[in-house]
Amino acid sequence: MDGSTASSTSSQRTLGEALDEAPLSLFHLKAAVTAAMGFFTDAYDLFIIGVALVLIKGEWHLSAVQTSFLGSATLIATLFGALIFGRIADLAGRKRVYGLVAAIMALGALATAVAPSYVWLVVFRFVLGIGIGGDYPVSAVLASEYANRKRRGLLVSLVFSAQAAGLLIGPVVALALLAAGVNHDLAWRVMLGLGALPALSVVYMRTRMPESPRFAAQVQGREAEARAAMEKYSQGVVQAVAGGTGRVHSSFRRFLSDPRSLLLILGTAGSWFLLDYVYYGNTISAPVILRGVAPGATLIQSTAWTLMIFALFAVPGYVCAFLTVDRIGHRRLQWIGFLAMAVCFALIGFIPGLTHVIVPFLLIYGISYFFTEFGPNVTTFLIPTEVFGVSERTTGHGIAAGVGKLGAFLGVFLFPVLNSALGLGGVLILCSGVGVAGALLTLVLPEKSGHSLDAAYPPPTSVCVTESAVQLATEPAGRVPAETAA
Numbered sequence: 001m002d003g004s005t006a007s008s009t010s011s012q013r014t015l016g017e018a019l020d021e022a023p024l025s026l027f028h029l030k031a032a033v034t035a036a037m038g039f040f041t042d043a044y045d046l047f048i049i050g051v052a053l054v055l056i057k058g059e060w061h062l063s064a065v066q067t068s069f070l071g072s073a074t075l076i077a078t079l080f081g082a083l084i085f086g087r088i089a090d091l092a093g094r095k096r097v098y099g100l101v102a103a104i105m106a107l108g109a110l111a112t113a114v115a116p117s118y119v120w121l122v123v124f125r126f127v128l129g130i131g132i133g134g135d136y137p138v139s140a141v142l143a144s145e146y147a148n149r150k151r152r153g154l155l156v157s158l159v160f161s162a163q164a165a166g167l168l169i170g171p172v173v174a175l176a177l178l179a180a181g182v183n184h185d186l187a188w189r190v191m192l193g194l195g196a197l198p199a200l201s202v203v204y205m206r207t208r209m210p211e212s213p214r215f216a217a218q219v220q221g222r223e224a225e226a227r228a229a230m231e232k233y234s235q236g237v238v239q240a241v242a243g244g245t246g247r248v249h250s251s252f253r254r255f256l257s258d259p260r261s262l263l264l265i266l267g268t269a270g271s272w273f274l275l276d277y278v279y280y281g282n283t284i285s286a287p288v289i290l291r292g293v294a295p296g297a298t299l300i301q302s303t304a305w306t307l308m309i310f311a312l313f314a315v316p317g318y319v320c321a322f323l324t325v326d327r328i329g330h331r332r333l334q335w336i337g338f339l340a341m342a343v344c345f346a347l348i349g350f351i352p353g354l355t356h357v358i359v360p361f362l363l364i365y366g367i368s369y370f371f372t373e374f375g376p377n378v379t380t381f382l383i384p385t386e387v388f389g390v391s392e393r394t395t396g397h398g399i400a401a402g403v404g405k406l407g408a409f410l411g412v413f414l415f416p417v418l419n420s421a422l423g424l425g426g427v428l429i430l431c432s433g434v435g436v437a438g439a440l441l442t443l444v445l446p447e448k449s450g451h452s453l454d455a456a457y458p459p460p461t462s463v464c465v466t467e468s469a470v471q472l473a474t475e476p477a478g479r480v481p482a483e484t485a486a
Contacts (some may be wrong), residue, residue: 015217015227016454020149022204031146032155035139035210036162037202037431042132043166046074046197050126051174052188053298059185060118064416071284072412074129078405081133087252088400089138090391094145094215097138097353099206103132106199113193123144129404131199132407136381137397144385145212145393149452153330153382157322164310164318164373167283171307178300183205201209214453218390255392264387265399268447271334271406272380274438278341278431279372281411288416292424294358305362313366317373328377332387333441337375342435349429362366376438 033107049071057067081101089097108128115121147155173194176189216226239381255261286309290302297305325333344364348354354361380400388396418427 001053015213015223016452017228019146019213019230020021020452022148022186022452024148024151025156028146031209031422032143032158034202034205035143035159037198038102038105038139038206039159039242040162040166040169041109041195041199042135043103043163044170044198045109045123045128045132045166046280047167047283048170048191048195049074049175050287051171051299051303052191052318054153054287055123055184055188059188060116066118068413068416070118070125071124072409074125074132075196075280075409075412076127076138077126077403078133079402079409080128082131082136082398082402082405084130084398085134086137086386086396086401089141089394090219090396093211093220094138094142094394095207095209095211096132096210098142099203101131101138102203105135106196106203107131109195109199113189113196128195136401137384137394140381140385140401141394141397142209142212142352145214145390145453148449151326152386152453153325153449154322155384157318157325157378160378161318161322162375164315167314168307169256171303171310174303175300175307178303194268213388213420215393222261243394252395255395255411261388261392261396263444265396267441268380268384268387268396268400269403270441271338271376271445272384272400273407274434274441275338275376275380276404276408276412277371278345278434279411280408281415282431284412285415285419285447289424290358292419293355293361309366309369310361313370314373317370317375318378319396320374321378323384325378326449328449329447330383330449331442331445333374334376334379334383334445335442337371337377337379338435338439340371340375341368342432342439344371345428345432345435349427349432350424355424355428376442382448383445383448386451386453387446390454435459 037398052070053067056070058060062070085097085101086417105128108124111124112128115124133161140156143156143159144152173191174187177190182190187240199308210229211220211222211226213226213230216229217223282485286306287299287302291297291299294301321333328336344367348361348364348368354364384400385393417431422430
């Protein structure tokens, strides 16, 4: 491209603008499915431990502390995985991390199935958690950066909604094994090992996906390559014309010292922490909660009730979320969901005797699950993909996801202690207060529904350098200008 050509195309659409306006295509569906299969693995592996723990505790005679730590080891590992791989994806590229985290998840799940002892099982669950944590920011951000501005919420929510399948398949597998009378030591190993299958199925697919075009063009300076890749993979749906995009680099130190970034981290990470504290504490402990409401229930009965709640309330919540999130607004849906959760938990906690009557308990508890999915469980995954700039997007999402999983770790680890001290009603009253806090924290976030990912982020002169498209086309891919490598 010569100077006159660059000048003549400067008024035409940039790659980012072309992506924002491109119609939905088979490429978008393929990208969503590829990300979603990894996220199905995330959900299955995180939640199947709730049922498996009941069997492992009996087989290995674990103490309460050992049981709590095993149940939450994967969650604390996701904190490290999200932080580490989130930052790497902003430095080296999303694609390089994409297949790697899927492979780590698959290996971790297979290893848990053959763990010879409690210590090794904890170690392998920790390795699994590293992969899951890394998958959060990369899957979410890739789906967001491929998407157009009008249906970004739909595509990212579709990826996250694979969690619904993980929630359903886990209890189905558990019920099938228990009803078949499979030996408990074999049953929990099969439950955990099956989590490797969906991750293995997408390792190759992920290595074939193109690099995020926004990242390649704006951070790596590879606009021509990104444009060609997107025209190929989208079968010509995205036909962008170069338009003077420059390289944008942001150092981690400057990112964390910028007041605007800190406010966004507070809103995204804080609301995700509060959501996961409640959600994982309740979900992984669901069999224990339901057996507490109905003490005479068997493990098969409590597992069946858990499956019923997920099928009748959680799954419709996911579906309503991805169908309406772009119309309602991403921040608004999160706010509504937090408040509805708070009301449901307050009703259970304050109405006398409700925690001992199974039918009304299941109804209100189920409604709380509906608004968790039709609300913050989806939007805490979505919003961090769009409020941070392109050079810090997986870093910001990784921080939010990691802090969220710290909340999940605390929720799972503390639930048995709080349940013993406060009773189920007291625990749910506390959860109601957490829901109110989440709604308030949501208000610090901007509403990005329907807006371009790039529009609100002109490159600040203190952290980036803008170069002409002609210069970028002649530089080696991935080179970082010296004046921007803070």
